[in-house]
Amino acid sequence: MSCYEILDPRFADLIDPVAFLETIHTGNRWAEGPVYFADMRCLVWSDIPNDRILKWDEETGAVSLLRGHVANPNGSTRDRQGRLVTCMQGERRVVRTEWDGSITVLADAYDGRRLNSPNDVVVKSDGSIWFTDPNYGIISDYVGRKDIQEQPACHVYRIDPATGNLAIVADDFAMPNGLAFSPDEKQLYVADSGYLTDRSAPHHVRLFDVENDRLINSRVFADISPGIPDGLRVDIAGNLWVSAWDGVQAHHPDGTLLGKIRVPEMVANVAFGGPRNNRLFITATTSVYAVFLNIRGLRYPFGF
Template structure:
């Protein structure tokens, strides 16, 4: 079967006809947070309800447990030194894994109040760490520990790991989720998946202009996502936005036009570009990990 749905001729340019969607692993409860480690040729990803992180080896295809318990880890990325940055529902915090394996807590409170449950994270070239903080991990005991929100809202934050300063950069989201910068870092895309718990809440991606490196301006709707809600997202070198959704991965042009979809058999939660040439799209979708080679590459990441 064909997993590709072309809505605009430009999307066909990013497909390789002989390459199809591959299932690499299954058996998770809710797979999330993929990050490709180029210098090790492996992919790390979270299995949130099972409270573990898994490691998929590119050369062998083997999957092993990387960390368990993982504090109900969700989103992952790497900083500009190659260290793992992780969102933890259980710890309600952002952590960094040091080269020796020790874990450093980067942020767990704002103005004295505990964070909700950090969801997804991106690192700018200046080293600042940007993350979303919805309440998914404290709503039940399934993906974290049920608790009340001490901040009283779901914010997007920017942190300077050198000074430890944590700042709210946007506070008007229902459920901020995936986020990613444009290749030149002048734009920040942030998903709002509020419709997961309210049929009348947002299910769109917003786009902000980044001013002075750490201030956001604008925030208009970039794209409405149907069906379902937008979850994790990434940007390729052409500025196209690839976002996980209920029926697979949607690809939008820089001006917000839906170019096409990669249909997945399960609801897609997150994605990342990887492989030696960054031209392989890895997709965490419900119980499974999928991948497909594309004729485009992800925007530069560590």
Template structure:
């Protein structure tokens, strides 16, 4: 692994307890076109991520290196695992939310809403009740680079909730320009959702919003939690103390639950997404344009009970 030093910017003393200042960034892999969607498999001790334009999933197994996890992956972007440990992914190519079964077969969970094709599912999280929440911007159909160019059939870019027990798909938020990364707070009372609409409109949003989640899975509120003047938020994760670790241009910003920016992990390239992993979930893995990195931090990632 290549080591990258001088990785931290401290804006609040609290960030010292959330990091390991002597821990350098470790470069795991280089050579991707656009790396995305890292997910940690604790039971296998390995990391999987997407290389979207190269249409593949890669796997990093410590002490054994990187290998192809799945070729011809149908332009998968975001990944997570469900309550049974199965891989759940957002496929730009299929314009669908898909699940990889234990025998390796692919199940399409959702590819249409009200009879019309989804845009291009982007990022995904699973709640402790087993429901799957995902964003559906148009990035995968804007060109043939990360999917297949096509006209959108939906009237907007929505955030969806899919219930595997009933097969129902419902819109939980419809006022986004380009909904992107999303994550629940540790107690699941708050859902954070990024809007990266500035990617294709200089006057578009570049922020994360926070929604209250009701017992019947309805969202309310939606005030801006954090914003960026120039860069964009993409994927992000939450630790056990409720801090939000968000990709933010060439780095990862760490926010306390109240929204204050505590510090930043600086990266050599634009960061797309991240996840916690390792045996103690205190290793932060992140995809950054062509490369994948890890760094040990002073707190563990949130994991659903």
């Protein structure tokens, strides 16, 4: 049975009708934050409640522990030098793993108060790091460490590549979550998943124009249902691939829902990878899935 649900004829051009949804690994408690390493042909992802980062070797299919006891890791990406940048919910910080395995803290506080629980992160081509900071990791001990919230709200932040200074770039979200730049980096998509804990809150993706180090002209790009938008990625044609409770939704740059990849578990995040960057990796509750598409994804960051 096909895993595809075609809602707009344009979706047929993005999928391969003979490709199928594969299970890469199972046995997680909440799989999140997939990142593909093209230079090492491997995928790494977070298993948040189990407090670990796992690694899948594309050539052998072997899964191994990359790092354990790492403070409930969530979203990750790579920086311009190819180093892993990770949101550590339990430690309420964004960190970078150096090539020797040591850890550099990039952000853990704003205006003298600890961050909430950094959730997802992306690196722009100028080296700036943009991340979201909802409070999911401090409202329970399951995916973080229950604690008081010191920030007055949940924001989107930017780390300056030259100074390391932290600045708020969006301050009106309920729960900012996944984020991704458009192919030309002139726009930024940010998910608001407030509906997860408050049924009166948003479950949509917002779109901003990027003006140097600022976000302007906020508007709702698409409402995501069922459930909430979580992690998201953009392909080379500018289509947005968004996680949802029934699978992965593909949206045209004009916001139209083109179709869905049906997944048997609630999806948390996605990442493009494979030698041709046309394989979509999907982290969904207990499992990691993958499917080959007829479109290539953007590489984050460019060149890796």
